Amino acid sequence: MTSSFEASAGLGTSPATYGSTNAFEPPVLKVRGINKVFSGQERDVVALESVDLDVAKGEFISLVGPSGCGKTTLLRIIDGLDFADSGTVELEGKRLDGVSQDMAYVFQDINLLPWRSVRGNVEIGLEARGVAKAERQRIAREFLEMVGLKDVMDVPPYTLSGGMQQRVGVARALAVRPKVLLMDEPFGQLDNFTREALQAEVAALWSQLGITIVFVTHDVDEAIFLSDRIVVMHRNPGQVVEILDVHLKRPRTQAEFRAEPETIELRSKITALLRSQEGGL
């Protein structure tokens, strides 16, 4: 099994990839030796075991794995929503303790506040940062426009479809101008067409804004379509199995990328890696 330390080595192997940076720049996000055990009544679940990960500035990296492999737990620990039993997370060389103002999180179940308008939901992170009202409104409008929702700014969020609600979720996270955007299976509850549309939009936003994205999914094609690198994870103990580079040129389109030889190769490789774990229930 490949050691997760190759994660950092893997960085240099894709210098030509659009959106990723050169190997000499230090990683924006540095995860070291993360351990996390959930104690159950019958047995303990090793959610994460000595997980290391480097994420380059401007990179789009996906974590894939079977449910229970700890990919969401890892994302939550990076954000500070959960605490690791041991290990460290560094953002731009600074060790994090708790939630960082420089990262934002997109939840699978979105959790828009129903008593606030769409715009109010996007503004709430800016309120926490003490941004003045007029400026808040301007920023919220800017990001809602970016996700194509400027016409529904003043409606309550529960009147929107699931796809539109997650667009608000993305706008809410982007509005605080995070250096790293963490996305936890954000499109898991959406129908196929909406999911594909949102994938393309997120890819476009990522290249437009030049931010770093860590994306959790169990959808292999989604990971290939979006990512510069794909981290394949293992379940109980939750470990990094392998990190694969995606060289497909950008911008990628939903119609074309599926038939690319590289996609087919990656898909079968990842699927094989995931399938080999099935015995390990």
Next chain:
Amino acid sequence: MSLGTAQVNNMNRVKAHKHRKARNRVSYIVLPLVAVVILIGLWELVGHFTNPLFLSSPIAVARAFANILTHRQTVSSLLQSLREMYLGLVLGVTIGFTIGIFIGRFESVNNVASPFVNVLNATPLIVVIPLLVIWTGIGMQARVVFTMLVTTFPMLLNTAAGVRNVHKGYVEVAATLGLSERATLFKVAIPAAVPYVLAGLRSSLSLAIIGMVVGEMEVSSIGVGWLLIQYGDGLQTAFLLALLMITSIFGVLNVTALKIVERTVFKWTTSTR
């Protein structure tokens, strides 16, 4: 054409909607009205064959109703009752809401307060009336304080439960976006508790009427409760029934006002999920 089909679908939906609306009107307004008319008819009929001491006829009750609403003494009694009720209610609900937030938010406050709250909540509050009379006299204060005590607890318990049971996802949104504890309380926990608070308010509203009437029956020479005692002693059945209707109207008005507030100010509580 997909557009064409969509339009037709839409038109069908509008038609179906109108149809449903018409049917709703029948089942919500016409049917209950018919039921009320039949009931009053039966009442009148039964009244003819019964001793009016037990059951006055609707006409006699209507006359008593008009009588109560046209005499200065009785009207001022009703107004005094309303004044006491709303004063006690506002005090009780405010105190209950405030303490409820602290109990729901701070574990330590909850640990200290919960024995007192539980004991007081389990106590039938009517037993404190003699004490209230000793402490505050037999004036309006005793009745207001009684109504206040009665309405405090449902508000307190519901608010505390609401603040304590805020949906975990909302709290995580606040955490990841960097809201301070204070901002999380005011911008997330308290708004999220609104459905619980409204439920508490609903209980407090109905208890306020009971508190008012009981308080007046025990300590008063004015108000609905006092009138009840007078009419009861005088075996004036028609007046008692008319008074019953008046207190029902108070209750209905309170609940309706609350519903309007729910549907306008807190629309999201009725239309989410």
